[in-house]
Amino acid sequence: MSLTAKISRRQALLGLAGLGGTVASAATARAIEHPAHPVAAPDAVGMLYDNTICTGCKACMPACNEANGLPPDTLLSGGLWDTPADLNSKTKNIIKLYEEPDASGFCFVKRQCMHCLDPACVTGCPFGALKKDNWGAVTWNSTLCIGCRYCEVGCPFDVPKFEWNKWNPKVVKCEFCYDRLKKNDQPACTAVCPTGAVIFGKRTDLLTKAKARIAASPGKYFENRVYGEHEAGGTQVLYLSKVAFDKIGLPKLGSTSIGHYATKVTSVIYKWLSGPVLAACFLGAVIKRNWNRHEAERPEREKETGLPDQL
Amino acid sequence: MNAHDATGTILVNHWQRGVPVYREPVVTRTLIFFAGFAAIGLTLALVRFFSPLGRFSGMNDAYAWGIWKTFNVMTLTALGSGPLAVGMTAWVFNRQRLHVVMRTALVSGFLFYATGLVALGFDVGRAWNFWNILLPWRWNAESAMLEISFCMPVYCFMFLAFENLPLVLERFYYTGNDASKAFLLRWAPVLRRIYPFMLTGAYVLPLMHQSSLGGLLLLAGEKIHPLWQTPFLPLLYLLAAGFCGLGFVTVLLLMACLRYSRPLDDQILGELGNLLSCVCFLFLAVQYGDLIRRGQLGTVFALDKMSLLFLCQTALILIPAIALRNRTVRETPRSLLRMASLACLGGLFYRFIPTTIAFFPARNATYFPSAPELLMTLGYISLGVVAFGLAVKYFAVLPGEVKDWNYMFKLVRQRRAET
Numbered sequence: 213m214s215l216t217a218k219i220s221r222r223q224a225l226l227g228l229a230g231l232g233g234t235v236a237s238a239a240t241a242r243a244i245e246h247p248a249h250p251v252a253a254p255d256a257v258g259m260l261y262d263n264t265i266c267t268g269c270k271a272c273m274p275a276c277n278e279a280n281g282l283p284p285d286t287l288l289s290g291g292l293w294d295t296p297a298d299l300n301s302k303t304k305n306i307i308k309l310y311e312e313p314d315a316s317g318f319c320f321v322k323r324q325c326m327h328c329l330d331p332a333c334v335t336g337c338p339f340g341a342l343k344k345d346n347w348g349a350v351t352w353n354s355t356l357c358i359g360c361r362y363c364e365v366g367c368p369f370d371v372p373k374f375e376w377n378k379w380n381p382k383v384v385k386c387e388f389c390y391d392r393l394k395k396n397d398q399p400a401c402t403a404v405c406p407t408g409a410v411i412f413g414k415r416t417d418l419l420t421k422a423k424a425r426i427a428a429s430p431g432k433y434f435e436n437r438v439y440g441e442h443e444a445g446g447t448q449v450l451y452l453s454k455v456a457f458d459k460i461g462l463p464k465l466g467s468t469s470i471g472h473y474a475t476k477v478t479s480v481i482y483k484w485l486s487g488p489v490l491a492a493c494f495l496g497a498v499i500k501r502n503w504n505r506h507e508a509e510r511p512e513r514e515k516e517t518g519l520p521d522q523l
Numbered sequence: 524m525n526a527h528d529a530t531g532t533i534l535v536n537h538w539q540r541g542v543p544v545y546r547e548p549v550v551t552r553t554l555i556f557f558a559g560f561a562a563i564g565l566t567l568a569l570v571r572f573f574s575p576l577g578r579f580s581g582m583n584d585a586y587a588w589g590i591w592k593t594f595n596v597m598t599l600t601a602l603g604s605g606p607l608a609v610g611m612t613a614w615v616f617n618r619q620r621l622h623v624v625m626r627t628a629l630v631s632g633f634l635f636y637a638t639g640l641v642a643l644g645f646d647v648g649r650a651w652n653f654w655n656i657l658l659p660w661r662w663n664a665e666s667a668m669l670e671i672s673f674c675m676p677v678y679c680f681m682f683l684a685f686e687n688l689p690l691v692l693e694r695f696y697y698t699g700n701d702a703s704k705a706f707l708l709r710w711a712p713v714l715r716r717i718y719p720f721m722l723t724g725a726y727v728l729p730l731m732h733q734s735s736l737g738g739l740l741l742l743a744g745e746k747i748h749p750l751w752q753t754p755f756l757p758l759l760y761l762l763a764a765g766f767c768g769l770g771f772v773t774v775l776l777l778m779a780c781l782r783y784s785r786p787l788d789d790q791i792l793g794e795l796g797n798l799l800s801c802v803c804f805l806f807l808a809v810q811y812g813d814l815i816r817r818g819q820l821g822t823v824f825a826l827d828k829m830s831l832l833f834l835c836q837t838a839l840i841l842i843p844a845i846a847l848r849n850r851t852v853r854e855t856p857r858s859l860l861r862m863a864s865l866a867c868l869g870g871l872f873y874r875f876i877p878t879t880i881a882f883f884p885a886r887n888a889t890y891f892p893s894a895p896e897l898l899m900t901l902g903y904i905s906l907g908v909v910a911f912g913l914a915v916k917y918f919a920v921l922p923g924e925v926k927d928w929n930y931m932f933k934l935v936r937q938r939r940a941e942t
Binding site: 246298300301332337338340355360361364366369372375376377381465466473475476477478479482488492498499500502503506507519522523 | 539574626648652667670719723727742
């Protein structure tokens, strides 16, 4: 069979018609570029957490709950006080204790959304309920979310949480206190931190500050580097730690953005839907030719069996 | 229609056209058994819609996708890719012989997709927001999830449904009154005119979403074991859909024809077996080529838990691929059934493992489907089984002989004369 049949304009149109409304509507949808190593916007805000300063006072936790209208998680304390075991649907921010297995030392770690420069959750979210908003804050919009939980599958930091026990479930994650940012205020956790273990600022400024701290006391910090500078393409929350990052729950990740990895091939194939349209034109032409042959042989087949042809 | 063998003897092609199963009772014990499961599953699904997800499933924040998505949709639609795989070989690669088994592929494919979509509808937590699909400017065009949630329903309820239309209309033609006959005769040429265009859509759309199902997993990145996590996931998912589609149609034809005592057609089955073997080889070539490219061949033979699982999956695909090169194996129903089943199982392994078994979230957590979750999954599958059982009796789905078709009409006429 020769596949070199020329595709006429009519046949090309056939292919398009076969796709129905898909082409017209999807071509208008927006396309966002995903560089492998995204650069933070100049106004990108950030958070710098340093666990050599954190005393584990947990003042940030009730402050976060209050700012976000979250109920205390009293499951483990028998209804007494807020004692979440991890980030969950009632907890957007948590201070966790890490203890060396031989009890030789310990440290704290603050966990919340990392506000990636190119977040996997935003790339995957089908209707853009999760959005990279102003100042780079990753926010969630309840009217667009269908509850597919792709954000939870995609997030390398295990951050978005789902309200499994609600009929009208929300996706719960730190939104960088977006409402406070809009009022030119800083997030509740950084505002309340008494020791300056977590501080708020422009991401570029914080990165400089963190590197200055490393330079001032080399060897104090794990690998003499800032976690979040390059992880998964870079995050707006930065960490300095005296303990290995993966021990305190910050996973080892490459420096390529996950959105880039996931879309580098499809973004070419689906650019203006060119791949599907080309496939439709080609397949349409071949199918039409084979269809015409099939139809040409139909009377003979029908005569042989005495029955109408079946599709 | 009939072929001649080397000695000049006429070989009868037993599969000449779709013929309904007409000598069997419609309601059987098996049907009631599956209908019971379907009823339980659908009742639970309905209750689930009015209560939180947590109570109905073993899912958690680390394993946020349970078997409704990972098995009913991501895995089983591979078996439902018969219309794509058989259809492409018949209409694009012009294997005329395979037209007669298209209806079996179409009905089963439609049921796999439809039940998968029902599963998806009860799996999402905020289904009422799905109306946003009507507003294209709200689409996140780069999301594989969007591609699937748009493409799959459109394919199933527009293109697959259209392809299934002739066999439904055919029944109305033969059972209807003169007015409806005239109506159908008037519209049949129109249907035939748009048919090739719809065929094009019916192949382009599944090519898109069957690969996007693999594309979904790209975003999970390093959570998925390197044996499965690869930029080739979309292509491999598509190829798996290809051989699972061919394999499942073969299995279904063999089982249904044995169940309803239909003669088998060696030539068509042999051709399906041949194609199945080719696509299996193609899949393995792409998969192992990619493993070599990524330098992961050592991981394959590390003989730890994941490597053994991977080797097991490879064996399930490689054994039928090799065995079906042998003509005798292809044309012996028993061995063909075994080999096609193995290939299907291998494909199911490949499609399911990276979603759950080789999926390692950032923190320690486990997932095992809860009882209602399993019952709902079984219910959706049973619904498909019941619908297929009914379809083969009401419509001309399963392939048979022309003389069988004529005999059926003789019986119908006799019955009418008696009453």
